[in-house]
Amino acid sequence: MKFRALALLFAGLLSDPAMAAKKEDAGVEVKVQVVDLKGEPIPTSVVRHPSESDRHRVNSEDGTWKATALYMPDGSELRFTPGMDLELEVSAPGYKTQQVVYQVRKSRNVLQVALEVIEITEENVEEPIITFKQDKVREATEE
Amino acid sequence: MMRANFWTRSVVAGLVLMGTASAEDWTSWTGLFPAVPCSDGWLGCVVGGQSLGAGAATVAGIPAAANARLNWWDLQPTAALSPFVGLSAYSGPIGGVVAPPPAAEPPPAPAPAPAPPEEPVAQNDTPAPAPAPASIREPAPAPAPSGGSLRPAPAPVAAAPAPTPAPAGGSLRPAPAPAPSPVAAPTPAPAPVAVAPAPAPAGGSLRPSPAPAPASVAPAPAPTGASLRPTNNNVTPVSAAPPSDSCDDLVMLEPNALMGQLTKGQTSCLESRIATEPQQTTRDKVSRLLINNAYAKGDKGAWEQLVKRHLESIDRSDPDMCYNYALQLSRGGVGRAQGVVRWADYALENKAKWSGSTYKSRVFALMKIKAEAAMKLWKDAEEKYTADRSDEAEAASNKYRANAKEYAKEWLDYAKASGQDSSAALALCVSAAGNASYCGG
CATH class of the missing domain: 1.25.40 (Serine Threonine Protein Phosphatase 5, Tetratricopeptide repeat)
Incomplete structure (x- = not known):
């Protein structure tokens, strides 16, 4: 036990400062899981930032998407940092698109988004009668 | 105590049942006999080969009101479904049809005709004969009665009885119409029998001819022995001819198509017409008949196929x-x-x-x-x-x-x-x- 604690302390002292700095610049990972109202993952859903043109598909197995940063159309990078409000649009075919705002934490950023199915009610549509299309009798014209 | 209760209950139950039984009479069933069963407002009609009348119709063996549009038991459309039908077409000959004579021919009753106003002879039981031609021909000379007047015998009929002798002072009277029964009271024909009005006898007054017969009875010729049987008061039902499989007249098929009652033969005829008809407009009309028929029958699958064909290859x-x-x-x-x-x-x-x-x-x-x-x-x-x-x-x-x-x-x-x-x-x-x-x- 003592040996382990000493070994860890030693490793921390010897770690590369550059790596530490890189870790801080990478951004915080945010994981988004898209499910339906029953909790089942929606494999066809996509996640995107409102300003972004690309659509990020989720994992077809578990319906998740994760990233540490997003890249805007103007080439800028939106890094996820703790404390920032991250706006995301989550959509899927046949489901109502959801816009979420998530405050990024230092760690364990897991966001579950439940999408609602678009219900289109079948209204009482009247079906027109198919006519027999009989010829109309012409009146005799005087020439 | 229990025995008394049992008898009391039995008596009460019996009274209730009696009351229930006596509450119903024929007036409870007026709904089964509609006054106007036909959609076109007539008392009787022929719809799709089925005759409708004022009596109760029988659907699947169960009586039902003739004007019921849907069968109560299986909700299937009846012949009275559509309120859009026109007058039923009449397919018989104009003037009606003479009913065939029966095997045992009773002496037919003559047509009721009023007595001539100037008839000088006292009325006897002989029914007023139809006016005969001026030259009276006696079929057989009857024995002269004691009064000396010659009275023609009735027209020879197999079972015609001998005429009663004329009373004293009786005058010559025209030959009667088809062998009436001389002693029988004139049987009024409930439906007037058409008799061709004969010319007035010479010296006699013109007797008004009987009322013209309805179309169901053919106009009988001048009394020459044609046997005309009186019909009853009701309209003689026209025997519904079986629906023909012809599809020449598309308009005539429309009511049946609206009710989903085109026969298999008609449907086949229409299908073959679509395949062979050169005119696009006619094919359009034929196709619409089939489409409406399938729709009315509730056959969605057939309806879809027909509509698809119509849209793909017709219009x-x-x-x-x-x-x-x-x-x-x-x-x-x-x-x-x-x-x-x-x-x-x-x-x-x-x-x-x-x-x-x-x-x-x-x-x-x-x-x-x-x-x-x-x-x-x-x-x-x-x-x-x-x-x-x-x-x-x-x-x-x-x-x-x-x-x-x-x-x-x-x-x-x-x-x-x-x-x-x-x-x-x-x-x-x-x-x-x-x-x-x-x-x-």
Whole structure:
């Protein structure tokens, strides 16, 4: 036990400062899981930032998407940092698109988004009668 | 105590049952005998080969009111279903048909005719004969009575009895009409029997001819022994001829087609007519008969096939038909979604034939089902791409997504412009576009 604690302390002292700095610049990972109202993952859903043109598909197995940063159309990078409000649009075919705002934490950023199915009610549509299309009798014209 | 209770209950139950039984009489069944069973307002008619009258009809062995439009027991349409039929066509000869004489021929009763006003002879029991020609011909000389007057014998009939002798002072009277029974009281024919009015006898007054017979009885010739049997007061029912399998007259087939009652022969005839008819307009009419027949029968599968054939190979300019077909396809799965989009587009091409609220509701409905179909196609393509991450699957997914976005936007724009509910359209548009800015949200 003592040996382990000493070994860890030693490793921390010897770690590369550059790596530490890189870790801080990478951004915080945010994981988004898209499910339906029953909790089942929606494999066809996509996640995107409102300003972004690309659509990020989720994992077809578990319906998740994760990233540490997003890249805007103007080439800028939106890094996820703790404390920032991250706006995301989550959509899927046949489901109502959801816009979420998530405050990024230092760690364990897991966001579950439940999408609602678009219900289109079948209204009482009247079906027109198919006519027999009989010829109309012409009146005799005087020439 | 218990025995008394039992008897008391029995008596009470018996009284209740008696009361119930006596409450019903024939007036309880007036509904079963409608006064006007036919849709065209007549007392009797022939609909699709079935005669309807004022009596109770029998459907599947169970009496039912003749004017019931649907059978109570199985909700199937009856002959009185359609209120749009015209007068029943009469297929018999003009003037009616002479009823065939029976095997044992009783002496027929003569037509009731009033006595001549100037008849000098006292009335006897001999029924007033029809006016005979001036030259009276006695079929057989009867023995002269004691009064000395010559009285013609009645016309020879197999069972004609001998005439009664004329009273004293009796004068010559014209020969009677078809062998009347001299002693029988004149039997008034309930239905007037048509007798050709004979010329007035010489010296006699003109006797008014009997009332003309109804069409059901042929006008009998001058009394020459033709046996005319009086009919009863009711209209002689016309025996319904079996429906012919001819399909020459399309107008005549329309009522049956509206009720789904075209026979197999008629349907086959119409089908062959579609295949052989050179005129497109006639093929159109024939096809519409078949379509309406299938619809009225509730045969959705056949109706769909017929409409599809009509639209594919006859005519697709009828927006109502395209609309109906697209609507029917929209109730199916993703396999029919392409058809929904196609036929909805055809209907929208001819939407100018509609107007007013019909235009608004149908255009809205068409755009709605088109957007829904595009969404189904996109969803299906996405699922396929999820399973197979190929370039082709991705291209298909992107294509259907673009269609879904476009149709949903069209629907949204029209819903807003026409003042109709746009919430569903907006949801579809945002889902396909991925953001609300495209949809104007």
